[in-house]
Amino acid sequence: MSYRDVRRRLTAGQAREWALEALQRPLSAVRHPLGFVCLPLERDGDEGVCVHLWTGSLVHAESTTSQIHCHSWDLFSHVLYGQIRNVHVIVADAGAEATHRVFEVVSDASGDRISPTGRTVRHTTGLVEVFGPGDTYTLPAGRFHSSVVPEGGEAATIALGRGRPGSHDLSLGPLDAGPHRVSRQHLDPGETALAVRLVTARLT
Template identity: 90%
Template sequence: MSYRDVHRRVLAGRAREWALEALSGPVSAVRHPLGFVCLPLEREGGEGVCVHLWSDSLAHAESTTSQIHCHSWDLVSHVLYGQVRNVHVLVADAAAEATHRVFEVLSDAGGDRISPTGRTVRHATGLVEVFGAGDTYTLAAGRFHSSVVPEGGEAATIALGRGRPGSHDLSLGPLDAGPHRVSRQPLGPGETALAVRLITAHLT
């Protein structure tokens, strides 16, 4: 099923039905550095669809930069269950008073190559949007933000991404951090099955 077909089903109120169908077949899962488990389900060209799961029942990967990031793709996110806060971040260039450096993140099948740029910044919290089960929201490429689930909370979303030419995946990190590579940690069969059970239990 294509990005367009999944998007159409989400807008038609059939997101839960699609998720249950998609998760009934063979799936893989990886720990994402932003704190969730990612189950990639559709990928074609510059478009993709994943289910993101936040749960304390599964070990988390740790970010080497921070949770504040921006995508090279336009996001449509649908909350299957739980609560997700989309925290917009206002980023301003700074020199002597900078608190963070901007890093470019280049991803491939094996992980992320994280490279410091010459841009140093300060940031402040902007609009905080709160979304619950059944809500759908969008975020344009290039907008710094973080996705926050209440401590101890359980949540899952369908994330639809459509690449925007000329945009870059960026993250804010320590001023003195150097270039490095982060390998994605795949979940084994047992943990993958647990992730699927956690999601389907909330949807049935």
């Protein structure tokens, strides 16, 4: 099923049914450094569909930069259950008063190559949007933000991404951090099965 078909079904109010169908196929889940488990479901060129799961029942990957990031792709996200806070972040260039450096993140099948740029910044919190079950929201490429789940909360979303030419995946990190690589952390079969059970149990 293509990105367009998935988006059409979500828009038609069939998110729950589609997720239950899609999660029956063989999956290879990964721990994402932004704190959730990613269950990849569709991929075609610069378009992709995943289920993102925030849960205390599985070990999390740790970020080497921060939770504040921006995508090289336009996000269309549907909340299956739980609460998601989409926290917009206002980033301004700064010299001696900078608190963070901008890092470029280049991903491949094995992990992420994280490279410091020459841009140093300060940031403040902007609009905070709160979304619950059944809500859908969008975020254009290039907007710094963080996705926050309340402490101890459980949540899952269907995340659709469509790449935007000329955009880059970026993250804010420490001023003095150097270039490094983060390997992709795959869940073992038992953990992947648990992730699927956690989502499907909330949808049935």
